[in-house]
Amino acid sequence: MARVLVVDDDVTVASVVVAYLERAGMTAEHAADGATALAAAGSRPPDAVVLDLMLPGIDGMEVCRRLRATRPDLPVLMLTARGEEDDRVGGLEVGADDYVTKPFSPRELVLRVRAVLRRRGAPPTAGDGTHGGAAPGTGGVLRDGDLVLDPAAHRVHRAGAELTLTVREFHLLHWFLAHPGQVHDREALLREVWGWEYGDRSTVTVHVRRLREKVEADPSRPSRLVTVFGVGYRWDATRPEPAGTGAP
Numbered sequence: 001m002a003r004v005l006v007v008d009d010d011v012t013v014a015s016v017v018v019a020y021l022e023r024a025g026m027t028a029e030h031a032a033d034g035a036t037a038l039a040a041a042g043s044r045p046p047d048a049v050v051l052d053l054m055l056p057g058i059d060g061m062e063v064c065r066r067l068r069a070t071r072p073d074l075p076v077l078m079l080t081a082r083g084e085e086d087d088r089v090g091g092l093e094v095g096a097d098d099y100v101t102k103p104f105s106p107r108e109l110v111l112r113v114r115a116v117l118r119r120r121g122a123p124p125t126a127g128d129g130t131h132g133g134a135a136p137g138t139g140g141v142l143r144d145g146d147l148v149l150d151p152a153a154h155r156v157h158r159a160g161a162e163l164t165l166t167v168r169e170f171h172l173l174h175w176f177l178a179h180p181g182q183v184h185d186r187e188a189l190l191r192e193v194w195g196w197e198y199g200d201r202s203t204v205t206v207h208v209r210r211l212r213e214k215v216e217a218d219p220s221r222p223s224r225l226v227t228v229f230g231v232g233y234r235w236d237a238t239r240p241e242p243a244g245t246g247a248p
Helices: 009-025 036-043 060-072 083-093 105-118 167-178 186-194 202-215
Strands: 004-009 026-030 048-052 075-078 098-101 143-146 147-150 156-157 225-228 232-235
Touching: 004 009, 004 036, 009 026, 009 048, 009 105, 026 036, 036 048, 036 060, 048 060, 048 105, 048 143, 060 075, 060 083, 075 105, 075 186, 083 202, 098 105, 143 167, 167 186, 167 202, 167 232, 186 202, 186 232, 202 225
Parallel strands: 004 026, 004 048, 048 075, 075 098
Antiparallel strands: 143 147, 147 156, 225 232
């Protein structure tokens, strides 16, 4: 069974989340503060983390940063009472894959946890009836110039060096590489990559910006993952060099 670490200092909220996750066939462990969460993640590695932003001691932002430093592909869902855009974007900037605002629907939270577990390839949960965007983690190797994405190994290399991507960054890149030259608006990307029929479009904006920092030579002037103003984003495949112009 998939193991989920629930980090929240509100015992009532945590008990509800743990109960719903366990009812859905997962194993859930509760940590009430950041230090305990980091210790638990180190000794009993989870498959996903549900992380409150406001924690005593080490706050959720810092917990997320530290988790990302050691396990960049660990799915993290921010759970917080803060609904302001700056806080949502802040959570995404430090590496959160999803963002759920209190008060929340426990059923929706379970669906989102299942979705990130399915995309990550974690152990299946009992009765997983989730739907939405198909996980693009299957199929053959995708290449674009010096960029190589291997879905089976869940690895990406650029110019021979392995890139460190979060789960969402990996699948967003996979989607673009699989659909070169096509423009996708943020609503379509939320639906196809996140599996959401509705959601905060800034989630896509932040992930695109983070992805550019890893795949573009100059993220401020992207040549691969470009913005089509007023429409959305497009992946412009690298043009092959004409015969006879390559290095000897």
